[in-house]
Amino acid sequence: MTEHTYAVIMAGGEGTRLWPVSRRERPKQLLPLLGKETLFQSTVSRLEALFPPERILVVTVAEQARVMREQAPAIPKENYLIEPAPRGTAAVVGLAAAVLRRRDPQAVMAIQTADHHIRNRDLFQYLIRTAFEVAEKNYLVTLGITPTFPSTGYGYIQQGEPLDGDYRYPVYKVRRFKEKPGEATAQQLLRSGDHSWNSGMFVWRADMILAEIEKQMPELYHAVDEIASAWDTSTRDEAMLSRWINLKSQSIDFGVMEKAERVAVLPAGGLGWSDVGSWDSLFEVLLPDMNGNVSVNSQHLPLDTHNTLVYGVDNQRLIVTIGMDDVVVVDAGDVLLVCKTDQSQKVKNVVEHLKKHNQEKYL
Amino acid sequence: MTEHTYAVIMAGGEGTRLWPVSRRERPKQLLPLLGKETLFQSTVSRLEALFPPERILVVTVAEQARVMREQAPAIPKENYLIEPAPRGTAAVVGLAAAVLRRRDPQAVMAIQTADHHIRNRDLFQYLIRTAFEVAEKNYLVTLGITPTFPSTGYGYIQQGEPLDGDYRYPVYKVRRFKEKPGEATAQQLLRSGDHSWNSGMFVWRADMILAEIEKQMPELYHAVDEIASAWDTSTRDEAMLSRWINLKSQSIDFGVMEKAERVAVLPAGGLGWSDVGSWDSLFEVLLPDMNGNVSVNSQHLPLDTHNTLVYGVDNQRLIVTIGMDDVVVVDAGDVLLVCKTDQSQKVKNVVEHLKKHNQEKYL
Numbered sequence: 001m002t003e004h005t006y007a008v009i010m011a012g013g014e015g016t017r018l019w020p021v022s023r024r025e026r027p028k029q030l031l032p033l034l035g036k037e038t039l040f041q042s043t044v045s046r047l048e049a050l051f052p053p054e055r056i057l058v059v060t061v062a063e064q065a066r067v068m069r070e071q072a073p074a075i076p077k078e079n080y081l082i083e084p085a086p087r088g089t090a091a092v093v094g095l096a097a098a099v100l101r102r103r104d105p106q107a108v109m110a111i112q113t114a115d116h117h118i119r120n121r122d123l124f125q126y127l128i129r130t131a132f133e134v135a136e137k138n139y140l141v142t143l144g145i146t147p148t149f150p151s152t153g154y155g156y157i158q159q160g161e162p163l164d165g166d167y168r169y170p171v172y173k174v175r176r177f178k179e180k181p182g183e184a185t186a187q188q189l190l191r192s193g194d195h196s197w198n199s200g201m202f203v204w205r206a207d208m209i210l211a212e213i214e215k216q217m218p219e220l221y222h223a224v225d226e227i228a229s230a231w232d233t234s235t236r237d238e239a240m241l242s243r244w245i246n247l248k249s250q251s252i253d254f255g256v257m258e259k260a261e262r263v264a265v266l267p268a269g270g271l272g273w274s275d276v277g278s279w280d281s282l283f284e285v286l287l288p289d290m291n292g293n294v295s296v297n298s299q300h301l302p303l304d305t306h307n308t309l310v311y312g313v314d315n316q317r318l319i320v321t322i323g324m325d326d327v328v329v330v331d332a333g334d335v336l337l338v339c340k341t342d343q344s345q346k347v348k349n350v351v352e353h354l355k356k357h358n359q360e361k362y363l
Numbered sequence: 364m365t366e367h368t369y370a371v372i373m374a375g376g377e378g379t380r381l382w383p384v385s386r387r388e389r390p391k392q393l394l395p396l397l398g399k400e401t402l403f404q405s406t407v408s409r410l411e412a413l414f415p416p417e418r419i420l421v422v423t424v425a426e427q428a429r430v431m432r433e434q435a436p437a438i439p440k441e442n443y444l445i446e447p448a449p450r451g452t453a454a455v456v457g458l459a460a461a462v463l464r465r466r467d468p469q470a471v472m473a474i475q476t477a478d479h480h481i482r483n484r485d486l487f488q489y490l491i492r493t494a495f496e497v498a499e500k501n502y503l504v505t506l507g508i509t510p511t512f513p514s515t516g517y518g519y520i521q522q523g524e525p526l527d528g529d530y531r532y533p534v535y536k537v538r539r540f541k542e543k544p545g546e547a548t549a550q551q552l553l554r555s556g557d558h559s560w561n562s563g564m565f566v567w568r569a570d571m572i573l574a575e576i577e578k579q580m581p582e583l584y585h586a587v588d589e590i591a592s593a594w595d596t597s598t599r600d601e602a603m604l605s606r607w608i609n610l611k612s613q614s615i616d617f618g619v620m621e622k623a624e625r626v627a628v629l630p631a632g633g634l635g636w637s638d639v640g641s642w643d644s645l646f647e648v649l650l651p652d653m654n655g656n657v658s659v660n661s662q663h664l665p666l667d668t669h670n671t672l673v674y675g676v677d678n679q680r681l682i683v684t685i686g687m688d689d690v691v692v693v694d695a696g697d698v699l700l701v702c703k704t705d706q707s708q709k710v711k712n713v714v715e716h717l718k719k720h721n722q723e724k725y726l
Contacts, residue, residue, distance in 0.1 A: 303709055318725050320713050323703030340686030346666055350683050362681050
């Protein structure tokens, strides 16, 4: 790592997928879902082993920035880039790259998400170092995750030829990005052996991703370039408001990566990665007892109960389960959720239902 | 019915089988489990259609009597017979019969339980009237319940020959009482067509049941006879304390009925009876929606959920279930219970576990 290497944490997510624990006012990344640290704090401390806090940037919305600065006080205030409104990951990447390029024309940046979990930090650092080496050779580097089951919840990356060069971890050219597949396709992709999940983590030179954005999304490029040139002046807010608000929301995958050239992938296995995007994926990264049960923030008394997650907010309450298998129980203040684990994706349907029926107080 | 017909409500039960809603401090019969009325109030109002309140007696413990008098103010104070300590249903029946015989030597009495549910009140009254007619002919009459499934939770009564006489409902001599059977036997008894569940409801002349008690449990007979003779004097408490406390606890079924002669049974079908002795039996008497779900005192939002009972104490809380079938969710203050319906008998194991592990605060 050098004085030109930076990390950018994308932290604007609303995250109602872990509802009813994550709420509008308390999004997922700001909660201590897996222990004492919040997911945001874990992300920061994972990165602080590689980057001094002055070279860690956070892109988020104003409401969340206040809490984040309390949770990670070492990151300087000027490293928080505030989105007036969410405009997708392409805009976030473009803004961070443009601001960084102004500060340091040789900047190389790792894009990280604030709300994912990574158990194996040593391997993570090893992979990030390798990714920076590849990025220095003018590649847009993606971190792929070796799939462990036929997930329909992630996009996939197909690898091609191994990349030339003496890297400490296998690196491949990317053949194709694939959107979230159906079940049958997901089975095929898992068995193919040459597909990784798209983790949303990237490493690239700021000038290189900006060149790609300029080519594929010129409107976005001109907006973020103008905002960046106003960044350290009195007209920043004005530029932000006039240019940002009018951007179309787009993801970096669909907007840029799918048609980019010189894209490489590091297919990471054993990272213990999870996007913690639903109760079942949170359950997977927790360590169960001999019956497969996990209890978080709660007193759980299980009878004939297996593979059941009991997640509480009040550990004075006694939660008794009898004859339950493969269930998630979330006891969260004004809402109680009891859900078959493999159906926990349907929490989003509940959230939609509540919106539609004017029960916003539960969101 | 005549001026000599009485009802005696046995109401001393502790009832931790509907834990965590029923607690030591709030036993089952004092709770509005099925609507606005408590089970005790329902029992009283069901009987008030047949008996004036002056001829309804309640046998209970001191702690419960206070609440009962608030819940059923029409029953005179002197009709509460207080047990200093529970000594089983044989002692309760003996005491009530002895006290009644002193007040009215021609007394005929219906023994009722405070914590059962009966949906069809018209049929109930019809059966009780018939039972009194049979009791006048010097029979000990039991109300049997025509079984609807092979229950292992109830005792059974086998009927013999039809009773001679012009009754408005079929009445049979009792051939045998049977203790709670195992599963295989319960199947046989259900199919036999001549077995009823033992409901614990009886009708008999006070002098006749006392004669039977004198024959089979002479010690109990002399105790309750002595207590009854002291009842309206200043020595009542003394007699109660000296004689009652030393009684052995025994049920009327085992202590008297199994060996009694001249026992008759009315096998009642369609009464909508339940002893509400466990969550699954409570569930059975509630009226479900099209998916088989029932919600009591709670806001329930079911997704892909069937045959599930959600029982709350706080109807402001939102309870979401996803992908659940045949489950009981009981959300009761400091305890949450999630239980497969057909395993709800195991609640008593939980209660035992809590006693053993010094968690009495949850009982």
